[in-house]
Amino acid sequence: MAEGVDDSVGSDESGRARTHLIEELNDLREYAAKLRDVAASLPPEPVIDEVRDTLVREADKLIALADEPITVGMVGTYSAGKSLLLGLLLGAPDLLPVSDDPTTANVTVLQLRQGREGDPTLITRAALQYLSHDEVSACVATMLDELTSRCASAGMIPETLAALHRMRGLPTADFWREFGSWARTNAWPTRSPSIRLAVRELLRVGGAVLTAPWALGWSKPIGADVFRAALSLPAPVADPTVFPDWFRGTIRDRRQTGEVDASSLRATLPLIRRVVLDIAVPTHIWDLTALCGHNALALLDFPGLGADVSEIRDRGLARRELADVTTIFVLLHGQRVSDAAAMTILDMLDRAPEDIHDSVLVGIGRFDQLPHSISSDLATGPSARLSDSQLTGGVLAAVLSSARQLLGSDRDERIHFHSAMLGIAALDRRFADRGRYSPEFAAERSLAEHIPRALDNGASWSRIVGRLVVDDPGSVLAPALTAYADDGGVRRIRDGVERHVQTHGLRIRRAQLLRQADRLETTQQRLIDALRLHGPRENDETRAQRDVVESLVESVRNSLAHLADRSTLELADPRTVRVNGQAGLTDSVRQLIVGEIFGWPEWSALFAAVRDGVVCARLGDELIFDQEDEEDQPSRLPLSTREFEARFTEAVTLGERFARDRAWTLLAEWARRADVERSALHHRRAEIITPAVQQRLCAQFAGRGYPRYLDRALNLEWLPDTTRKNVEQRMARRAEAGRNDENAADTDDPVGKFPLRRNAGFAWDPGMPEAVRASVVTAVAGHQIRPARLRRELVNGAVDLVISRISAEQAEIAWVVAELLRRSRARLDAPELFVATVIGIEDDHPTDPAADLAAVRHPARGGGG
Ligand SMILES: Nc1nc2c(ncn2[C@@H]2O[C@H](COP(=O)(O)OP(=O)(O)OP(=O)(O)O)[C@@H](O)[C@H]2O)c(=O)[nH]1
Ligand SMILES: [Mg+2]
Known part of the structure; x- marks a missing residue:
């Protein structure tokens, strides 16, 4: 624009309500950005510096959160089939590393983009994000807490624990050396497996920090061949009784050459914050049009809970990553469900119960492996009337009880029964000629053996549902069981996720931003108070003049x-x-x-x-x-x-x-x-x-x-x-x-x-x-x-x-x-x-910083655009 006013407006819009929500998100973001600007421009003043810095940090956090894509997190016990399910949702079962042992080593972000009809699902870019120095420190602090509590329960004497406690601080080389020798003389001899696991995990992180300190805070595109290594946990150590000695040598700084090869990757594995993959999903697998309005959609694969190699670290990192996730898909291991597993997940979600119930969908994974007799007994058994409550009280008691702990009551329609094997069979049926996964994958996962068994199981459930819908027409479980028998529940899961993102995603994001904005506002008020006490003042006359002009501006804005x-x-x-x-x-x-x-x-x-x-x-x-x-x-x-x-x-x-x-x-x-x-x-x-x-x-x-x-x-x-x-x-x-x-x-x-x-x-x-x-x-x-x-x-x-x-x-x-x-x-x-x-006013302090700061208003209090 010739006069320097840019009046062009954006082109992205969808339904009214959605547009309105997006506007609200933008207002909140703008509020944070303005506050940040005003706070950053204040002249240095020791008395206010601390509050000001807090304000800037909180504003940055809000801005980052507003810019995040809408996310769907896949969490659950290890080997429940999370990675395989994500691959299936995207039409490529072998997309991510999958195995019977605890596998997924790092949070994986799958950023989705719409690919072309008929094309295969493609990874178009892969990148690593390493933890920053602060993030490692926070992670190590959590791990030390866990070790301390394990040592205390094992009866370690307070003096020894106090020595551990004194080591707190930034994990520098000195810290790790000191910790190494403390662990060798005090923790290792306890022979307690859980203490040894914690020590081994801490030393893995320490080893990585010392061998590749340059990796901290680094972000780096990587080759598609390497990303699998970044996602795969190392094999458990051969002899767990030998004290681990991982502080050997250093790995050359890779930031100059820019190459991350397999060996430097192995060395830095515990320092990876997340692996980011850009993925093009063709429309015939998943039409994303309705989903990708705001920013984008990302699916997050989490390391499974309960994996020994890296459990404490993973839980700490997952907790942080999950804080901002809008839709959480919890996949329970069908054969290993227990209320304890559900409790661990609830604990990790770290939110108010009603927020959890609002954000969660639950899947019962590997449902085809539920003891086979259950479904065949029901399918062929005596013809008593079948009903939801009969299933709930009977064969599905354990899985449904865990699911309901996560969902709260009356949300059974958010339960999904899932079998990846039936999902693969359905994919084979639909796209037989197009090779959706490699022959190696089929062989490694013994599909030839698993799929027929799963199909049998699907068929028995199909007969059961046939009776259920007749006997109990209001059955809430019937649709999920039907979907299970049909394609392992994959399509219904896609629909469920899509519906949840559309109805709850933006709303949950708004609630998150509002909470952060409220925190920000409290800090803003603290800073205003501090400035009023210590900052420059105005006399009454200028104050009155200022009011007149400000009220004009406010009326025009209104x-x-x-x-x-x-x-x-x-x-x-x-x-x-x-x-x-x-x-x-x-x-x-x-x-x-x-x-x-x-x-x-x-x-x-x-x-x-x-x-x-x-x-x-x-x-x-x-x-x-x-x-x-x-x-x-x-x-x-x-x-x-x-x-x-x-x-x-x-x-x-x-x-x-x-x-x-x-x-x-x-x-x-x-x-x-x-x-x-x-x-x-x-x-x-x-x-x-x-x-x-x-x-x-x-x-x-x-x-x-x-x-x-x-x-x-x-x-x-x-x-x-x-x-x-x-x-x-x-x-x-x-x-x-x-x-x-x-x-x-x-x-x-x-x-x-x-x-x-x-x-x-x-x-x-x-x-x-x-x-x-x-x-x-x-x-x-x-x-x-x-x-x-x-x-x-x-x-x-x-x-x-x-x-x-x-x-x-x-x-x-x-x-x-x-x-x-x-x-x-x-x-x-x-x-x-x-x-x-x-x-x-023409003196050195033409403005009243406290008033400037007060003029930036929380959108819910009438500020913003
Ligand atoms: N029979 C059967 N096997 C499954 C199913 N889903 C996954 N599996 C197998 O279970 C194993 C674990 O699958 P993953 O997808 O790696 O599980 P995960 O939850 O990502 O595991 P972690 O990454 O270790 O947390 C693999 O061997 C899969 O082939 C299923 O529905 N039925
Ligand atoms: Mg996995």
């Missing part, structure tokens, strides 16, 4: 918010909007199109041929109308509906142009009226900004920035043009996107919406082959048309088309107007320099 809210109501619907008491837009368009279509020359010929409202091609055997005999007829009869098409398009185009002109006129008037309604504000502004003040402002702002924003907010002349530019750009972008999307229907073809059967010949067309004519004529017993009805259909078709197009456009106009007004409003935030200039 008026913009009010107008933004009204815009949808007053600008969006062509059926109701009126310009200056004229007819509504729909009626005006109809009038115009009637005039246009009624003027077509065909009608005079057609109506001239009408008998009793109908044009007949033949009456009995006699042609009542013969084209050749009518050469002096000024306009001839149309021969086919095709002849109406071009003119129909023309009428639609004309109608559209007319409607669009009216829409823009309407907007211009709307903006003018808005300015008139706000004349009181104009007067207040004129009183405050006297010529002398204006001079000061010019000197300070050189005709740009804040004073101009205020003028623009009060005088909306620019609004129609800018809106138009934006709407046109957005339409062009969308058209471009439509062109690039081969699957998009060609909605811009008005003839595509032609209301008549296309290219239908009329029976009097001399070019029509006799056989066709004969069939038409006999079929309809005297081919006939009713011109009046034909004309009405064309008129209605054209009006509907124009209105449907223009409705979309007007909704777009209203949205852009609201967006521009919100931006205008946001530009009026933080007016401290403006206020100082208006009231003429």
Whole structure:
């Protein structure tokens, strides 16, 4: 924009409620960003530094959280089948390392993008993110706590424990050396397996920190061959009674060459925070359109709980990563469910119970391996009536009890029964020819053996559900069991996740941001108080002047918010909007199109041929109308509906142009009226900004920035043009996107919406082959048309088309107007320099930092855009 005001608005939008939620998220993010800016610009002052730093940290956290993709976390006991299920959801069972031993070593982020129909699922990029120095310190502190408590339970004497306690602090080389010798002399000789495990885990981390300190905080793209190594836990040590000695040598700093090879990867494994994979999922596997509105969608694979090699570290890291996850899919191991496992997971989720119930879906994994007799007994057993409660009290008692601990009551519809083996069988059935996984994978996982067994099990459950739905028509478990028998529950899990993300994802994210914003606000208040106590002060007179100017700014901001809210109501619907008491837009368009279509020359010929409202091609055997005999007829009869098409398009185009002109006129008037309604504000502004003040402002702002924003907010002349530019750009972008999307229907073809059967010949067309004519004529017993009805259909078709197009456009106009007004409003935030200039404060501290800080308001208290 020539004057330096960027008024272009974004192009991303979906349903209203969703848009509204996304706006709220943006407001919260903006609140944090503004606070951060104001706090960061405060002059250094020892008394406030600490609070200020806390504020900046908290604001950064909120911003990072707002920018995170919506996430679905896959957690559960080890070897429950989490990684395999994630692969299956994405149509590629061998996507992630899968094995019978504890496998997944690190949190894996699968960032999803829509791939092309028919393509295989592809990993398009892989990257490692290492823990930062602080994150390692926090992780080591948690591990030391755990070791301390294990040692205390084993009866270690307080003096020895105190020595361990004294070692706290940053995990430097000295720390690790000291810890190593403490563990060798005190912890190892206890022979307690759990203490030895904790020591071994700590030393693994220490070994990595010492051999590759350069890795901390590093982020690095890696090859697709290497990422599997980063995801696979090392094999358990051969002799667990030997004290581990991992502090040997150092690994050369890889940041220069940039290469992470297998050996440096092995050395740094415990320091990896997460592995990030970008994945293109083809539409025939999972159509992500509805999901990827906000930021993106990421699925997180977590290391399983209970794996010995790296349990304490993993649990600590998982707890942190899980804090921000919006949808949590807990996969329980069907053969190993226990209430204790559920409790461990609940503990790891570390949220209020109602939040957990809201965020969780539960899967019972490896369901095909539930003792086989259970399902076959039920399937073939005596024919007593089956019901949900019978299953709940009987064979499914254990799994359902664990699931309900996680879900709370009355949420059984969020339970999924899952078998990866049935899932693979279904994938084979659907895409037999396309090789969805490698032969090595099939051999390693012994699919040839597992799948037939799983299919048997699926078939018995299928018989059971058959009875269940008859015996207990209200059964909540039946859909999950049916889905299980069908494809191992994979599709239902996809749907469940999708529904949860759509209905809860953004809402949960909003709740998270709100909680963080509340924390931030408390810190903000603490900083304001500190500044009031220690910062520069103002006298009463300047305070009063400041109030006057600030209240003007606040009123202008409120008026913009009010107008933004009204815009949808007053600008969006062509059926109701009126310009200056004229007819509504729909009626005006109809009038115009009637005039246009009624003027077509065909009608005079057609109506001239009408008998009793109908044009007949033949009456009995006699042609009542013969084209050749009518050469002096000024306009001839149309021969086919095709002849109406071009003119129909023309009428639609004309109608559209007319409607669009009216829409823009309407907007211009709307903006003018808005300015008139706000004349009181104009007067207040004129009183405050006297010529002398204006001079000061010019000197300070050189005709740009804040004073101009205020003028623009009060005088909306620019609004129609800018809106138009934006709407046109957005339409062009969308058209471009439509062109690039081969699957998009060609909605811009008005003839595509032609209301008549296309290219239908009329029976009097001399070019029509006799056989066709004969069939038409006999079929309809005297081919006939009713011109009046034909004309009405064309008129209605054209009006509907124009209105449907223009409705979309007007909704777009209203949205852009609201967006521009919100931006205008946001530009009026933080007016401290403006206020100082208006009231003429020119000392070293032209502003009151406490007031500046107070001016940034939590969106829930009326701040934000
Ligand atoms: N029969 C059967 N085997 C399964 C099923 N799901 C997974 N498996 C097997 O169970 C083992 C563990 O699967 P993974 O996907 O690695 O399990 P995980 O939960 O990711 O394990 P960790 O990463 O160690 O936490 C593999 O051998 C799979 O082949 C299932 O539904 N049925
Ligand atoms: Mg795994």
